[in-house]
Amino acid sequence: MQVPLLDLKAQYATLRDDVLRAVADVLDTQLVCNGPAVRDFEAQAAQYCGAEHAVAVSSGTDALLLSLMALGVGQAAPACRTGAPCPGPDEVIAPAFTFFGTAGSIWRAGARPAFVDIDPDTFNLSPAGVEAAVTERTRALLPVHLYGQMCDMDAIGAVAERYGLPVIEDAAQAIGAEIDGRRAGSLGTCGCFSFYPTKNLGAMGDAGLVTTHDAALADKLEKLRNHGQTRQYIHDFVGGNFRMDSVQAAALGVKLRHLDAWTDARRRNAARYGELLAGVADVTLPVERPGRRHIYHQYVIRAERRDELRAHLSERGVASAVYYPLGLHQQACFAGLGYAAGDFPETERACREVLALPVHPELSDDQLDYVAAAIREFYS
């Protein structure tokens, strides 16, 4: 049996006619960049996430960069370049254990990522670590809802309030995730989403979104994504080209209608793994905190002899993946920040132990049983 990590072709086969019709409608209008289809999708996405405003952009990475720009983070760096009195680089607090784009965006905004270790149960950044990392240069907090489970936003929000800092939620892996019925992207100053094809809601290419309750921030984001243009060819500040293609918005609008059913299937698959793998002493199953709706973008276990298990699964046709093999504080591109091995022990332990198993909505019960049996066989 073959068990892939994802089956995008199977999902597309169920939607093909609807997606092609929606895309053809856009092409007939030839309003293909940031057109009316984008406005429609923004309205649907804002409602889905429980936010007042949604600004569609070109990718999840650009959603993060644009949010930092809109909040004025990293503005100190150009001043330093001109020789003006240099206040030192802005800092943004983010977890050491996440996808690279989180920290890469901070860097590209002209700020310095200030890394924080993770909570070993949820893999999300530890609120106590966040408070300890605040300095007079801190300009924003950037928690990541890793694997599809939300961070402790009450505790992070309390730190933000204490120090007057904005919170940018990296919700790229967490569309539809909840804490006590409140959705990812509705609890911070703004929320950033990715519609990269492998995400729970995937476009037909790259796309992303920023959500916010703040009308002034939404207005700034809308201008920044279009070169900071306030009226045609009039620029009060510098933005970039961060627009979403209309065909992406049209396809996403079709897919959004199925997202809750897909999430329910992912949650059922996760529950089934929980039953099938209970009692395997060498495996630690994911922890779902009370009151959370974990959307299982990834189903991630900790495994003894992880790399051997991975090879064993691969021999049996079961795909798995390591998100992520190296902490961001150990990436060569951030060597200048002065971190060293051992600085974030939980991040480094997670890098050695985590393994993502197939959890996508198209999995059959037979496939889930087969994966679990292969894991039991390895440890028996």
Ligand SMILES: *Cc1c(COP(=O)(O)O)cnc(C)c1O
């Ligand atoms: C996917 C992802 C991003 C980047 O999104 P893209 O659309 O690929 O640019 C950022 N942060 C996290 C946590 C992600 O998983």
